Amino acid sequence: MTDPYAVPEVRRASNAPLVDAIRAEVDAWRETEYVGASATSVRLLQHWFLDEHQTSDGLPFRYYFCQREAVETLVYLHEVARSRTLADLAQRYASAPLPVARQEFPRYVVKMATGSGKTKVMSLAIAWAYFHAVRHDDSTLSSTSLVVAPNLIVYERLREDLEAGRIFRDDPVVPPEWRSDFDLQVSLRDDPVPQLAPGVLALTNVQALYERRTPEPTDPVSALLGRKPPARPNAPDPMLLQVARRGRVLVVNDEAHHLHDEVRSDTGEPLVAVRTLERLNHLADRGIAAQLDFSATPRNQQGQIFPETVVDYPLAQAITDGIVKRPIIGELSGDLEAVSDDAAVRYRQRIGAGVAKWREFRDRLAPAGHQPLLFVMAEDTTAADQIARHLETLSDLQGKVLTIHVKMSGKERGEVATADLEVARKAAREVDRPDSPYAAIVSVLMLREGWDVRNVSVIVPLRAYTAKARILPEQTLGRGLRRMTRPGSGVDEQVVVIDHEQFRALWDEALQADGLDIERRTVDDVHPQPQVIAVDPEKLAFDIDIPQLSRVLVRDTAALSGLTAADVPARQLRLPDQLRSGTVDYTGRDLLTGEVVERSLYDFPLADDPVAVLAWYVRELQRDARLTGQFAVLAPVVREYVETRLFGGRVDMADPVVLQMLAEPVVQETVLGALREAVDRLTLISTRATGDAKPLLLSATRPFLWSGETASVEKSVFTLQPCDSGFEKQFCGFLDACPDVEAFAKLAREVRFSLEYRAEGGRLAYYYPDFVVRTQSGERLVVETKGLADLDVPHKDRRASRWAVDASVTTGIRWRYLRVDQEVFDSHADRLRSLSALVDLVYERKRQDYLRSLPTPRRRSREEILAMMEEISERMEGVTGIDEELSRFRDDPRG
Numbered sequence: 030m031t032d033p034y035a036v037p038e039v040r041r042a043s044n045a046p047l048v049d050a051i052r053a054e055v056d057a058w059r060e061t062e063y064v065g066a067s068a069t070s071v072r073l074l075q076h077w078f079l080d081e082h083q084t085s086d087g088l089p090f091r092y093y094f095c096q097r098e099a100v101e102t103l104v105y106l107h108e109v110a111r112s113r114t115l116a117d118l119a120q121r122y123a124s125a126p127l128p129v130a131r132q133e134f135p136r137y138v139v140k141m142a143t144g145s146g147k148t149k150v151m152s153l154a155i156a157w158a159y160f161h162a163v164r165h166d167d168s169t170l171s172s173t174s175l176v177v178a179p180n181l182i183v184y185e186r187l188r189e190d191l192e193a194g195r196i197f198r199d200d201p202v203v204p205p206e207w208r209s210d211f212d213l214q215v216s217l218r219d220d221p222v223p224q225l226a227p228g229v230l231a232l233t234n235v236q237a238l239y240e241r242r243t244p245e246p247t248d249p250v251s252a253l254l255g256r257k258p259p260a261r262p263n264a265p266d267p268m269l270l271q272v273a274r275r276g277r278v279l280v281v282n283d284e285a286h287h288l289h290d291e292v293r294s295d296t297g298e299p300l301v302a303v304r305t306l307e308r309l310n311h312l313a314d315r316g317i318a319a320q321l322d323f324s325a326t327p328r329n330q331q332g333q334i335f336p337e338t339v340v341d342y343p344l345a346q347a348i349t350d351g352i353v354k355r356p357i358i359g360e361l362s363g364d365l366e367a368v369s370d371d372a373a374v375r376y377r378q379r380i381g382a383g384v385a386k387w388r389e390f391r392d393r394l395a396p397a398g399h400q401p402l403l404f405v406m407a408e409d410t411t412a413a414d415q416i417a418r419h420l421e422t423l424s425d426l427q428g429k430v431l432t433i434h435v436k437m438s439g440k441e442r443g444e445v446a447t448a449d450l451e452v453a454r455k456a457a458r459e460v461d462r463p464d465s466p467y468a469a470i471v472s473v474l475m476l477r478e479g480w481d482v483r484n485v486s487v488i489v490p491l492r493a494y495t496a497k498a499r500i501l502p503e504q505t506l507g508r509g510l511r512r513m514t515r516p517g518s519g520v521d522e523q524v525v526v527i528d529h530e531q532f533r534a535l536w537d538e539a540l541q542a543d544g545l546d547i548e549r550r551t552v553d554d555v556h557p558q559p560q561v562i563a564v565d566p567e568k569l570a571f572d573i574d575i576p577q578l579s580r581v582l583v584r585d586t587a588a589l590s591g592l593t594a595a596d597v598p599a600r601q602l603r604l605p606d607q608l609r610s611g612t613v614d615y616t617g618r619d620l621l622t623g624e625v626v627e628r629s630l631y632d633f634p635l636a637d638d639p640v641a642v643l644a645w646y647v648r649e650l651q652r653d654a655r656l657t658g659q660f661a662v663l664a665p666v667v668r669e670y671v672e673t674r675l676f677g678g679r680v681d682m683a684d685p686v687v688l689q690m691l692a693e694p695v696v697q698e699t700v701l702g703a704l705r706e707a708v709d710r711l712t713l714i715s716t717r718a719t720g721d722a723k724p725l726l727l728s729a730t731r732p733f734l735w736s737g738e739t740a741s742v743e744k745s746v747f748t749l750q751p752c753d754s755g756f757e758k759q760f761c762g763f764l765d766a767c768p769d770v771e772a773f774a775k776l777a778r779e780v781r782f783s784l785e786y787r788a789e790g791g792r793l794a795y796y797y798p799d800f801v802v803r804t805q806s807g808e809r810l811v812v813e814t815k816g817l818a819d820l821d822v823p824h825k826d827r828r829a830s831r832w833a834v835d836a837s838v839t840t841g842i843r844w845r846y847l848r849v850d851q852e853v854f855d856s857h858a859d860r861l862r863s864l865s866a867l868v869d870l871v872y873e874r875k876r877q878d879y880l881r882s883l884p885t886p887r888r889r890s891r892e893e894i895l896a897m898m899e900e901i902s903e904r905m906e907g908v909t910g911i912d913e914e915l916s917r918f919r920d921d922p923r924g
Contacts, residue, residue: 033093033350033516043341045140045334050122055098055105065109068645069164072204072652073157074101081794082201087781089795090201092149093352093516095342099139099150102340104157107135107170107319115337127336133310134317138285138338142347143325143507144354148187151176151281152196154321156203158279159213159228171277171318172213172228175268175309177235179287184218184234185458187283191215191232206657222271231272235287235302238269269305273312280306285322286335325507344510353510354522359386361527372412373419376491380405380416383489383527384423387469390486391425396561397732399513401486402460403469408491410434410473416491417471429468431456460484461513485509489527514734518778519751520559521736560739562749562777563732571746571772573803574724575782576836576844588712589662594669597707600699601677604686639683642691643668649701654708667704675700725782727801733779740775750775756851757799759858760814764802767864773802786828789820796825804864809836813848822848847871 031037036059043049058064063071078097082090106112112121113135119127141147158170176191178184190196194215197203203211214226218233272278287302310316325344327335347353361382369375383403390401405420407413417432433452459465461483488509509524647663650656656663671691672682680687690696727746739749740761752758752775764773776782778797788794800812811829815822829846836844849867853874861867889897 031350033095033352034091036094041343041346043343045338045341046125046127046336047118047122047339048341049124051102051106051118051339052098054110054122055102058105058109059101063104066104067108067161067165068648069160070104070108070157072648073153073160074104075652076201076204077153080201081788083783083795085199087783088515088778089783089797092153093146093350095141095346095350095352096146096150096153099141099340099342100153100157103137103139103154103321106137106339108161113319118337118339129336133307135319136322136337137319137340138322138324138327138335139340140324140327140334140338141340141342142344142353142510144511145342145347145352147283147323147325148190148196149200151283151321151323152190152200152202155213155230155279155281156197156211158318159211160207162277163210163227169277169318171279173272173275173277174228174230174279174281175272176230176232176281176283177238178233179235179282179284181234183284184232187232188217189458191230192217194230204652205655206651209657216268218268222268222275224271224274229272229275231268233268235305238267238305269309270312273309273314276313277315277318278309278313279318280309280320282320282322284324286324286327286329344506347510350516351521352512352516354512354524356506356510357523357525358528359525372407372415372491376416376489379489379491379527380419383487384420384426386487386525386527388425391468393559393561394486394513394734396563397559397734398463399734400463400465400468400484402467402482402484403487403489404485404509405469405471405489406491407471407473412491413471413473420469420471426469429466431460431467431470433470433472482508483511483513485511485524487525487527514559518734519737519753520734522559522734559734559736560749561732562735562739562747562751564728564730564746565748568746569728571744571774572726572728573746573772573774573801573809574726575801576724576840578832578835578839585712586656586659589656589659589708592662592666592707592711594666594674596711597666597670597674598703599674599677600703602675602690602696602699604676604680604690607686637685637688639688642688643682646691646697646700646704649697650704650708653701653705654712656708663708670704671700725780727774727780730777730780733777735777742773744770744772745774746772747774751777754814754816756816756854757814760800760812760849760854763854763858763861763867764800764864767862769805769863769865771803771805773800775800784825784828784832786824788824794821794824796828798829802864807842809842809844810864810868811844811846813846814851814854815848816851818850 040052043052063074066074077092077100084090106118110121112118114132115127115136116129116132119129139147139150141150155174155176158174159172161170162168162172176187178187192215194213197211197213211228212226213228213230214223216222216229216231218237222231223229306317306320322335322337327338329335344353348355359382361378367375367377373380383405387401387403394401403420405413405416407416413432413434417430420426420430421428431452433456456467456470460467460470485508488506506524506526509526512520512522514520514522643664644660646667647660650663650667651659668682671687672680676687676690682688682691691700730747735749735751738752738755738758740752740758741749742761742765744765750758750761752761757775761773761775764770774780776798782801783795783797786794786796798811799814800810802810802812804810811833813825813829826846826848829848833844833846836842845868847868849871853871854861854867857867857870861870
């Protein structure tokens, strides 16, 4: 499994003609730290993908790399490359010919596997468009966004994330210094759209977006009296018209393959959804800013990928990265079908295997509070009812089976039947909860997108799969791909599909193009892998309480009013006598012959606006120091500092030579470093940590799943210790054997014990210690085991040491911080018999390292030492023994 958050060294080639070339350009652009993008876009990208974040309940939060790449690609193409038509995209990036049609506004298609977080990418794109529009007068983006779902189930899922701006509050979407500027109001499909709000996000399903036109009267009475008055005379206009009145709009389509599949098979004419968006473009002042289409399967009815696809994150990569569950095909052998009109009898072997696998998952996952779901896909509604009745006869499924019928024909084929719609919508919201009444779901066809529950662990497909049915295996599997636990939590999750012959060929053919090698095993060989780590109620004597302390760094922005240029450390930079000429050689070559056809010499453009340069420095200073709304206070100080203290004398900031120097990266780093030092010294107050009245108890940790290494020990309140390395597992055994250790625990993120600190480069980061230990003497230790040290290790050491001092003062119990390097431990492991011996060893090693770091003292002569002792004797006159020592030294022939 690869790291889903890191930039991958190798990625799978895409079968979308535009993607590989675009991906290469975006990779190179990322390395330049987003050169060419606006300051607004750069700040957002840095905040989202370089700053560290934490959830409200103390867990680390990071966006996946696939989410990062998707957002970076949209920003790059629209703002930097300015490639906003399919014709331009094809000319610049296509690896194969593309059908190019008339295009009135930019359209970008983002292909992301089910479960990889498309909604989060949507939220970032919407925030980018909002801030770009409100901060740049010439922006081609919009603070108005229209999010369109293809059906009510998808609408309900999106509503859960977007209603009242929930995702923008819960996720780190908005940089802290811009929160006061973020005023985005969310309108649901039945709400009026505010016309005067700074920003609006309108959410609807596509059916509610259409304009309802009253038909012309056909009977004589109606023709005489006119159209019948509307049932709701004061009903608001359709959302389409309300959104259009706000002007330019960003359109975001979820599960977009449904909208663009709507074409007439005989003429290829687009149907209502596409025509509605084209009408919006004509109605809205300045039209549609861009249309962003998101789908896991952006293919038309002929299986061809949409030509506008600019991002491709396939299911195969999502499985490799551990973002979704790993599919396992459970193979059966023997006579799999009986002759019977009852589907429960006809498919008893497959159903029985599915139930057996579901029971294994239930028994393994129940202690962690997860309730796995069995999903059976029947041939028709009659078969679905027969199978549901059979499952209800099983004691552990009685009263826990949900049957959902779907429409089998027409344009809404695969949609939930109207009679079952409200039940399905309620189940989609609640089925993942521990108190859900359902353990099995039976349906005809696989429920379509929007049924994005996490607990599906076993799928039993009983339909006859044929190419004519046009059911994509990825869509089928998609309903069971979403993880129950977060990626990177140490759990390898699986979804088991009970296979049959008709399913295999189509599966292999459809997924081979994505490079997905599905693992096949016999059903008896498929077992749930994660282990449950929980508190052992019989071992509460090994519980440890960790004090919860307040943060120790507090910034007092009121003190900024007293900041002057004199508070900023002076620098003696030297100005050149004249402007340095910056030029670049340009050579043009004929593509076919390689012949040089022109040469030119161009000047570099130089900064010429002192106000813009000053604004850039102040914005960067606020970002580095995490300040908001302090521009008016800082701007005059920065200007005075540049003009009086930076260059060793008075200069004019409008001088072109000064502006050229201020554009140099080394000068920028020097200036911002000095300014940040002054701001931190004045505003950062180191406060005494205070303790919460309620400490953090290990025994309060909820059960969680773990697929990594574990250690079984005696002196811990947990059933198992979750280990990230062999060294941690070895260290668990050491602590368990130490006679002076009373209790300990290997800490997982689920314990929610973290320390904030300033990492390398000054960024805010969070540190999660490895171990907590209680000794026989009552002393407590926070222990960090370290294999390889990185640049942040000294910063973590200082923060943890400070925390230990504060915890000791606050609680009256002695806390210490200990970092154990693997090299030190391994070289003495055979001789260590106690924790105290290890502590002594580590501290002695630190003392020796410190002494080695000191400069070698100069050896002094006898005369120098004698003069020093005589001076001491004079200062300490009358102190017993001083004169005797001085006389002894004078008489000692050795000196």
